[in-house]
Amino acid sequence: MTIHCDRGGIYNKLLDFTQETSNKKKALEKFVKAWTNELLHLETTITSHIEGSHATLKAYLQMSTGDLHHVYTAISLAQLAAQDTLKSIIDEPSMALQNPDIVRIKGHPSGAPNNQKVNSTKRDPSGFKLVDPKARHCAICQQPRHNACTCINKK
DSSP: OOOOOTTOHHHHHHHHHHHHSTTHHHHHHHHHHHHHTTOSSSSOOOOOHHHHHHHHHHHHHOSOOSOHHHHHHHHHHHHHHHHHHHHHHHHSOOOOOSSOOOOOOSSSOTTOOOOOOOOHHHHOGGGOOOOOGGGOBOTTTOOBSOOSSSOTTOO
């Protein structure tokens, strides 16, 4: 099957696509059947970029009378609209937060008054008794340089 058209481009791509597939006749029949029966799918339930492209093209074509010039124009308009949409998304300034609020879930709120009570050792640090490490002794045997956990007399 050969289509002669001086506009080339999209028709040649369609022919190349169908010729590259292993079952080109079936693929072309599916495309034509979906187009003429106004289906939004090509007899599959798998969502893919081809199905989405086909649905987008059908939205631009709306009704087909078999006029290839109308189809070519609709496809060109669809491509231009897609390019404009992508360009507007890319050119749109992104919102940047200068100082995002930090939300603390747990703990003492920042800026809240400190309600901790002052204990006796903070009020009077001289109340501490400094113990010389050599003077420490075991609570079990009263011997120096070990404690009750490491005592050999522990039962």
